Amino acid sequence: MGRSGSQTLSRRALFSGKHGAPIRPPWTSETSILDACIGCGDCVAACPEDILFNGPANTPVVSFENGECTFCEACAKACKESVFDLDQPAWTIQAVISDSCILQSGISCRLCTDNCEVEALVFDLSQRPVGAVFVDQDLCNGCGACVAACTFSAISIMEPQRD
Template identity: 35%
Template sequence: MSVDPSRRSLLFGRKPAAQSPVVFRPPWAIAQFIEHCTRCNACVEACPTQIIVRGDGGFPELDFTRGECSFCGECRTACQSPALSAAQTWQQTIRISERCLAGQGVECRVCGESCDARAIRFILQPGRVAQPQLDSEACTGCGACIAPCPSQAIAMIQTGKTA
């Protein structure tokens, strides 16, 4: 009889392997970021919105609960290594979870009001409060909608290039 690996872990007291959390780097991070970043901290100090923090191993990562990326380029300018030299900015967008207040019948349009790119529209539906709908093509991945959400329903997700 074969035993499912996660069940086997329970049976034999071993923890299933933990999934590492997705880490978001500054917008121009190259694919081989870890190999090139010297952990000098210059991007952390340069970011005017202070969303770059020292993460695991001292490598910079973004914390969108602190604010948004304005794509000002200060981090790229400050970086003396090739770590932030990608030709294009990142590919990421947001996901709205079931924690969304509108989904629970409570009128809320905070995320839409936070989005300069107008990537979140509210669609009226019969018998329900207006529901948020994301236009992922219009979303820049700036993260401006994440911190203001009163129910922490919004998370960033990667759609392409990994940093």
């Protein structure tokens, strides 16, 4: 089960969203957190995957460095305030692959594709010499499972650029 929420992470881990903004829990927004979160830490303690942490003013932030979101809703159900809205999509963030992907250096790797349950990481063998990985934006749900899988830190979860 989740832990106390007193755990701390590096600044990089906590502020890895778009433009360095923190990634907030599913079914929340920066606005709903600023408006309604009282910093009680109940959602952080409730997360069975231990991906929620206390961020600025004790408000919850997500880090995928050690785990993924299973969309279990435990965080939303633990919150007694009006921060979470389960009637909305969980979030719009998705995986983005950077130039650090070692395929771009001609070295074979499939660590991330094997970890994506919904098969949103598409391996394109036609790219020379060792292929390339692309994110299928119609499939990626932003769960973050691929982040820890990539030992080269080439994957971030953020608001993607739409094609």
